[in-house]
Amino acid sequence: MNKLKSAFVAGLLVAASSLPSHAETKIEVLHHWVSESEVAALNVIRNALAEKGYGWQDSAVGGMSGANAQQALRTRLAAGNPPAAMQFLGYEGLDWASEGVLRNMNDMATANGWQKAIAPQVLPFVESNDGFFAVPINMHRQNWVWANKKVFDKVGIEQPQSWEELIADGKKLKDAGIIPLAIGDEPWQIQVVFDSLVADIGGPEFYKKAMVDLDDEVLSSDTMKHIFDTLREVRGLVDDRFNGRDWAVATGMVINGQAAMQVMGDWAKGEFLAKGLKPDTDFLCFATPSKTPSFLFLIDSFGMFYINDENVTKGQDALAQVIMDPKVQRDFNKIKGSIPARSDVSVDDFDACARKGFQERTEAINDGAMLGAATHGFASQPQFAGVFGDVAARFFVTEMSSDEAVEMLVDGIDNAR
Amino acid sequence: MFRNTHLTDRLAKWLPRLVLTPSMVMVLVGVYLFMVWTGWISLSSSRMVPHYDFVGLEQYIRLWSTPRWHTAVINLFLFSFLFLAITVGTGLIIAILLDQNIRAEGALRAVYLYPMSLSFIVTGTAWKWILNPDLGIEKVVRSLGWESFVFDWITRPNFAIYTIVIAAVWQSSGFAMAIFLAGLRGIDNSVIKAAQIEGASLPKIYRSIIIPMLRPAFLSVIVLLSYIAIKNFDLVLAMTNGGPGSATEVPSTFMFSATFRRNQMGVGAASAIMMLMTVAAIIIPYLYSELKESRHAD
Numbered sequence A: 001m002n003k004l005k006s007a008f009v010a011g012l013l014v015a016a017s018s019l020p021s022h023a024e025t026k027i028e029v030l031h032h033w034v035s036e037s038e039v040a041a042l043n044v045i046r047n048a049l050a051e052k053g054y055g056w057q058d059s060a061v062g063g064m065s066g067a068n069a070q071q072a073l074r075t076r077l078a079a080g081n082p083p084a085a086m087q088f089l090g091y092e093g094l095d096w097a098s099e100g101v102l103r104n105m106n107d108m109a110t111a112n113g114w115q116k117a118i119a120p121q122v123l124p125f126v127e128s129n130d131g132f133f134a135v136p137i138n139m140h141r142q143n144w145v146w147a148n149k150k151v152f153d154k155v156g157i158e159q160p161q162s163w164e165e166l167i168a169d170g171k172k173l174k175d176a177g178i179i180p181l182a183i184g185d186e187p188w189q190i191q192v193v194f195d196s197l198v199a200d201i202g203g204p205e206f207y208k209k210a211m212v213d214l215d216d217e218v219l220s221s222d223t224m225k226h227i228f229d230t231l232r233e234v235r236g237l238v239d240d241r242f243n244g245r246d247w248a249v250a251t252g253m254v255i256n257g258q259a260a261m262q263v264m265g266d267w268a269k270g271e272f273l274a275k276g277l278k279p280d281t282d283f284l285c286f287a288t289p290s291k292t293p294s295f296l297f298l299i300d301s302f303g304m305f306y307i308n309d310e311n312v313t314k315g316q317d318a319l320a321q322v323i324m325d326p327k328v329q330r331d332f333n334k335i336k337g338s339i340p341a342r343s344d345v346s347v348d349d350f351d352a353c354a355r356k357g358f359q360e361r362t363e364a365i366n367d368g369a370m371l372g373a374a375t376h377g378f379a380s381q382p383q384f385a386g387v388f389g390d391v392a393a394r395f396f397v398t399e400m401s402s403d404e405a406v407e408m409l410v411d412g413i414d415n416a417r
Numbered sequence B: 001m002f003r004n005t006h007l008t009d010r011l012a013k014w015l016p017r018l019v020l021t022p023s024m025v026m027v028l029v030g031v032y033l034f035m036v037w038t039g040w041i042s043l044s045s046s047r048m049v050p051h052y053d054f055v056g057l058e059q060y061i062r063l064w065s066t067p068r069w070h071t072a073v074i075n076l077f078l079f080s081f082l083f084l085a086i087t088v089g090t091g092l093i094i095a096i097l098l099d100q101n102i103r104a105e106g107a108l109r110a111v112y113l114y115p116m117s118l119s120f121i122v123t124g125t126a127w128k129w130i131l132n133p134d135l136g137i138e139k140v141v142r143s144l145g146w147e148s149f150v151f152d153w154i155t156r157p158n159f160a161i162y163t164i165v166i167a168a169v170w171q172s173s174g175f176a177m178a179i180f181l182a183g184l185r186g187i188d189n190s191v192i193k194a195a196q197i198e199g200a201s202l203p204k205i206y207r208s209i210i211i212p213m214l215r216p217a218f219l220s221v222i223v224l225l226s227y228i229a230i231k232n233f234d235l236v237l238a239m240t241n242g243g244p245g246s247a248t249e250v251p252s253t254f255m256f257s258a259t260f261r262r263n264q265m266g267v268g269a270a271s272a273i274m275m276l277m278t279v280a281a282i283i284i285p286y287l288y289s290e291l292k293e294s295r296h297a298d
Helices: A002-018 A036-051 A064-078 A092-098 A106-112 A149-155 A163-175 A187-212 A222-235 A247-255 A266-274 A310-324 A326-336 A352-367 A382-397 A402-416 B002-042 B058-064 B067-098 B105-117 B120-131 B137-143 B160-185 B189-197 B202-213 B215-231 B234-239 B251-261 B265-297
Strands: A026-031 A055-060 A085-089 A134-141 A144-148 A179-181 A259-264 A283-287 A295-304 A370-372
Touching: A026 A064, A026 A310, A036 A055, A036 A310, A036 A326, A064 A085, A064 B251, A085 A092, A092 A295, A106 A310, A134 A266, A134 A310, A134 A326, A134 A352, A144 A149, A144 A247, A144 A266, A149 A163, A149 A259, A149 A283, A163 A179, A163 A187, A163 A222, A163 A259, A187 A222, A187 A259, A187 A295, A187 A370, A187 A382, A222 A382, A222 A402, A247 A259, A247 A266, A259 A266, A266 A283, A266 A352, A283 A352, A295 A310, A295 A352, A310 A326, A352 A370, A382 A402, A382 B251, A402 B067, B002 B265, B058 B067, B058 B265, B067 B105, B067 B160, B067 B215, B067 B251, B067 B265, B105 B160, B120 B160, B120 B234, B160 B215, B160 B234, B189 B202, B215 B251, B215 B265, B234 B251, B251 B265
Parallel strands: A026 A055, A026 A085, A179 A259, A295 A370
Antiparallel strands: A085 A295, A134 A295, A144 A259, A144 A283
């Protein structure tokens, strides 16, 4: 009787200790991925986290390219109730880490060799002097040209090797009644073209000095003026009806042959694939033309906030491990259309454009041409990146001269310091 | 018995205050406290999160040397002036025409007032399409045979702000009309009859008697419309999103992007205070003069 009783009590204790800690703990993740493919990609992480015994509490705040989610985070932090994890773009993670609200994941990073698995150019966005503060899941390339192959064949043009060639091709396309370049008037869309021009015409070193170091001399140099002059020529490739045109609408114009090309990040690929089009046969993807093709990257990463609950902390560790899991990175990125943030994941079963991007990333790392995409906040802080967008967009839609543009750029950067 | 009356009396005395207190506290905290807080932030070095230090007027200097802010301020004045003038004008004309004892007045009034029930987001999206040269007015007129017709203001940086005026006027004219109409109905018919007997023509009656008598209605319309003009944010966002380029930026969109997108909370707060001061500079003297006069009239 006594034995039975103690066995019963022991059983209860085991049950009590094992039950609540795992299955009940939910990890709240604040993010701005709300589109269908993004949610499907997130399910890869969610399922992998469930296998480790933790639930995923979804806090999606969509809209304004993540600005709404950032606003939500500010409110939550001010109220002393941060989410367990948060999606970061650009310097957001670093900024929060320096506010001292993010957990240091250095132990896990060292134990699992994360530093070595990530390209050194990416490290500044996930690691500070104090250690690892965020885990990167994916990488997009911003400087792609997406082209309609049928249109190219009809007009008899090939992939251009320089911006001069691209502009010359544009004239042929115009004569054939096709809009050479599809774009909208939103500052960031124009800035995507501007970033590419800076990297392609100025070269990687120039890009670093201009967009990262914000060097006054470089910003007002003749090369910069030449870049603006080229942007003026690119304006000539665009129709006059580009106001309020969403990037996806512009991609649609390339898909239906109304326009020939679009300069856009690889999220545009999803639009082609969704229509059942095949890379290389129906549409072309190639880097913006340059002697040393650059790879302007942006990553999404997740940081973990300090929360005074041991179970949540364990769950955060599990989430970080899941995100850095090579298999999760492969499955996630296949759905999302990006490539893994880890450089050591095989992408053999990805589509042709992703494989090309992965290959060119290795080359760009060797050439020193792997650079942070300025438009998406991976070159300078948002207050500076915004100035580039203001000037490029204003230049693009008005008749401003390149001298004026350069002057406005230098003043604007100075003012934002 | 005596005690009871006493209690009711006291309750009657305290009840209004008791009922007003919660809303009073909410307004004090939600409006005035945060106005002060914003003013404080505008004097600090805040970037991504609030920092409570003191840097003097640095953020204001930064604000006023930003070209985008100049665009925003010019746009605000252009927009407010045109929006107020045109809306008051159309509202008054429609109200006067509706006041001529016409048939189906109720139905017509509803038609004119209906745009007010839409949110600015809906108005903005609809007008974005109507004004789009490839979809809207320009295309319709061209397909009717006038091939050279051009109406592409929304695509031109120097004209885009006027398209926002068009949409805002469309939405708010009915509202101005309703207030003017109520004012017109409040005017004693005998005044008009007396003027007619004196031999005054109808336009003259309106110009010299009726419109001056509508003064209180003008006050309400102008105050309400100017605050619609200054808080204008959603309409710009829906119609042009500040574009082309940043040609239709207004102070409210500037404030939002500085505070929440560019890590310039201090500059954002400074721009908010500038907006507040602009409103105060226009509204306070107007209210003051109007209220003073009405007190004299009493």
